[in-house]
Amino acid sequence: MGRKKKKQMKPWCWYCNRDFDDEKILIQHQKAKHFKCHICHKKLYTGPGLAIHCMQVHKETIDGVPNAIPGRTDIELEIYGMEGIPEKDVEERRRVLEQKTQDNQKKKQQDDSDEDDDDEEAGPSFQQPVTTVQPQGAYVPMTQPGMAPVPAPGMPLGSYSGMPPMMPGVPPMMPGMLPVMPRMPPGMMPMSGMMPPTHGMPPMMPGMPPGLPPHMGHHPGIPHMAQAPPTSTRPAVPATTVSTPQPSVSKPLFPSAGQVQQAGSGVAVSSSAPPSAAPKPTFPAYTQSSATAAANTSSTVAKPGTPVTSKPATLTTTSATSKLIHPDEDISLEELRAQLPRYQCKIPSAGQAHVTSPPVAPMGGVLPPQQGIPAQQPGVRHPMQGPYGALPQGVPGYVPGGMPPYGQAPPMVPPFQAAPPRPTIGMRPPVMSPGGRY
């Protein structure tokens, strides 16, 4: 697609050495076979994730990855799909694959010319470094850019992130769609994922209004696999789809976008561009619902090394592998800092607060401020006139919207004068003095 291939080999499972066609299936496999909790059957995302889950939820330790071959049971290694596999194992695998292909070729050739050459066995080994270097060389640049390795987990992550917005929308579709989803056996994953070029089987998706032919691009793929169910859902389907062909919608706000968005929002918010825009063959609903079926959870994606935040009061910051450099309270750094007495708002003393000297410089007068002399410009509409010690701090009495002066300084000021909110008022030295802050 848009990225260089990071691995030329087919995805394989580090834990049990099985091969897979697609990384998505690989991940599903790992979750089901290696990262599944034996107590509650919850599918986690990684080995350490499983270990942590068992410890926290069941108070039980596990000493190895389930269903893994000996030597590959390390529960500490963070492997997700093809990510995190130790380099030496990758090489070893490559070598093994090379060897297999070599063996196959050898058997076919049955060449005797190398008999006297006792490098016959060394031959493959010479070639291996040559061949392995190249893929490695290709591999490296991709790991260099900080972003590159991440997209892989990021891709599925992206799919999750794409999902969450979808999730709320999915339920509205559910009534009719539900029957559709279960029809998708895991083997369907690659199909939906790859968006098969239209099978051109509209009839397969009965009940879907003709207005959605492009969406059909997906549907056909599904019934294609599981023949029986489609018929049963026929009646159900029309029910949901009624909502989709809504005309208008909220403004095609962002012209570049258009098209079908998350189908869920398409129904709920009806913000997808309507009949127009040759909607692409990809039907987001399916991509995401299939992702849902596979992913099994909605928005939570625990990525390597980062703990999940807990609720408001505090953040969960540390884990064995990482530490968030941030104070524990789950409020923003600015909020935390603004609470300090030193940053509480002060009333400026006379003449210090604002610059009101007349313009002088060429630039149109942006000028060095000097002691503003409020008296100089009475009409200045300055709420902060020194002598008044005004303080438009939104003091409850003053109101939101109760705004200060717009050309009427005098009348406006007195109210402010009335009740300076803070006890520390007025005593503070002018802010402009260096460090003279308390």
Add this chain to the structure above:
Amino acid sequence: MSLFGTNTGFGSGGTGVFGSTTTDSHNPMKDVEVTSPPDDSISCLAFSPPTMPGNFLIGGSWANDVRCWEVQDNGQTVPKAQQMHTGPVLDVCWSDDGSKVFTASCDKTAKMWDLNSNQTIQIAQHEGPIRTIHWIKAPNYSCVMTGSWDKTLKFWDTRSPNPMMSLQMPERCYCADVVYPMAVVATAERGLIVYQLENQPSEFRRIESPLKHQHRCVAIFKDKQSKPTGFALGSIEGRVAIHYINPPNPAKDNFTFKCHRSNGTNTATPQDIYAVNAISFHPVHGTLATVGSDGRFSFWDKDARTKLKTSEQLDQPITACCFNNNGNIFAYASSYDWSKGHEYYNPQKKNYIFLRNAAEELKPRNKK
């Protein structure tokens, strides 16, 4: 020429002084230092719009002031003016014609600073500190948008004391960005709302956050036709999410990437994860810069999904950044952001704003 109230450091003349201290960790990138920096942490930076000739930089700080510098073509910075609030300044922005600067502060007010006359007037009032301020220029209206910790987003015609409109948000506003006709606001509790600004501002969509941690900064990006099409959202967990509003394929088009973390590949020691303090998009190339609590800045190409550059580590976090209107200058501020709490705050420590030539380093990589 100490233009500003006082100067703890340079101030003798308007020349850009290169790091004159013995240890260079305050400016390892050897970038141009802006003269007369504020006396406390810099919270926000903004360059003047293209409608004005020259480059003028505005910076707001925790010392309650907003300063204006002229950045000359030879790299020299000349302090021009300063205004004060009664509380720390959290955000600043320019009007589209470059004649006014809007400033938002913890003192719950926002002000409009007329640079020609060097006067300020209050134009907004909230019930809590105002965290974000943006100028909106629509064909049929213009206004200032303020986002506050009082959970409201208000829109102000500067001529009136009452807001033109007030929208309720689910939580406190933490960051926002506006590129007409789109506005994005990220709030506490990982809230994320997109607004559309045509005709009048209204909520467009609430998005479930692509990130798992507190939102910290957001920046809208545009497509090839210069229409806003998505945004980059940064969290406190060293991660940025690139999110398109209406992508053809959300699962593939939206993604997140990790950044501002220590010892990347070394798994022996725990990795330190820093907050992303600000994100800025290059106005020409569409590539982005992120700055973090780790004291580094990084440039990224979101289309090629690659990192273009990461800086050396400064001795303080980088709290703000921005590009000038033609993308030749990248400004970033080095000051304490409170990421390690109160204990690590040193009021005596100098704060810096650096300027870097951004013309070359942010060019996108050729897609492989």
